[in-house]
Amino acid sequence: MITFNQVSKRYPEGHQALNQVSFNIKRGEMVFLTGHSGAGKTTLLRLIALIERNTSGQIVVNGQNLSRLSTEYIPYLRRRIGMTFQEHRLLFDRTVFDNVALPLVIAGYRHQEIRRRVRAALDKVGLLNKEKSYPITLSGGQQQRVGIARAVVNKPPILLADEPTGNLDPNLAKEIMNLFLQFNQVGVTVLIASHALGLIKSMGHRTLILQQGNLIGDTYPRR
Numbered sequence: 001m002i003t004f005n006q007v008s009k010r011y012p013e014g015h016q017a018l019n020q021v022s023f024n025i026k027r028g029e030m031v032f033l034t035g036h037s038g039a040g041k042t043t044l045l046r047l048i049a050l051i052e053r054n055t056s057g058q059i060v061v062n063g064q065n066l067s068r069l070s071t072e073y074i075p076y077l078r079r080r081i082g083m084t085f086q087e088h089r090l091l092f093d094r095t096v097f098d099n100v101a102l103p104l105v106i107a108g109y110r111h112q113e114i115r116r117r118v119r120a121a122l123d124k125v126g127l128l129n130k131e132k133s134y135p136i137t138l139s140g141g142q143q144q145r146v147g148i149a150r151a152v153v154n155k156p157p158i159l160l161a162d163e164p165t166g167n168l169d170p171n172l173a174k175e176i177m178n179l180f181l182q183f184n185q186v187g188v189t190v191l192i193a194s195h196a197l198g199l200i201k202s203m204g205h206r207t208l209i210l211q212q213g214n215l216i217g218d219t220y221p222r223r
């Protein structure tokens, strides 16, 4: 579903963020991505969503070779990938409903279909009663859930999450991880960047480890 073959990324300023990284994530897998701050986790996720382009190597996502994908097809690729960000990136002058509806509005869905899908996504993350609220009135954990609802509202086959539990206490963090697990259990391929090692271990899933842009580990839990 997501294949990296000798992928490198050098930012224009000359920083080598990823160095010849290779791995393959199968359809329906749930995988964690860990490593120290600056190891390249965010960069790796951004390459999959084509927010950044790799400088060498090959990336194949959902059967598409990203190097060959022309710019005009990027919106179509993005519709098949849900992504949550470290800092939520919610619109604070819009309601929870409007925030989650945004990808559907952009994709040109009809009003009624938008209502149905937004409600379903909010229900899945346990926030149906907050649809009229503004994000500023929600807790950090609830804001993260709104970001997750927005990421899944299109029903993407791939879900990418960048530090989804960054500022949350351990109980809330576990709840958020369990939410990702639920999406994975219905077939979504999930890749989560996180440095919460204890939490990752307790989840018992495959883990990719980055160190200074190099993939130094690809571990499977013991069964």
Ligand SMILES: Nc1ncnc2c1ncn2[C@@H]1O[C@H](COP(=O)(O)OP(=O)(O)OP(=O)(O)O)[C@@H](O)[C@H]1O
Pocket (backbone or CB within 6 Å): 011, 012, 013, 015, 016, 017, 035, 036, 037, 038, 039, 040, 041, 042, 043, 044, 195
């Ligand atoms: N837009 C950019 N331009 C230049 N350098 C960048 C850019 N984004 C990231 N970098 C550099 O690339 C390296 C990898 O950064 P990245 O954000 O991918 O790491 P990370 O593992 O996600 O770190 P963190 O856990 O702190 O978010 C860092 O040295 C960073 O400074």
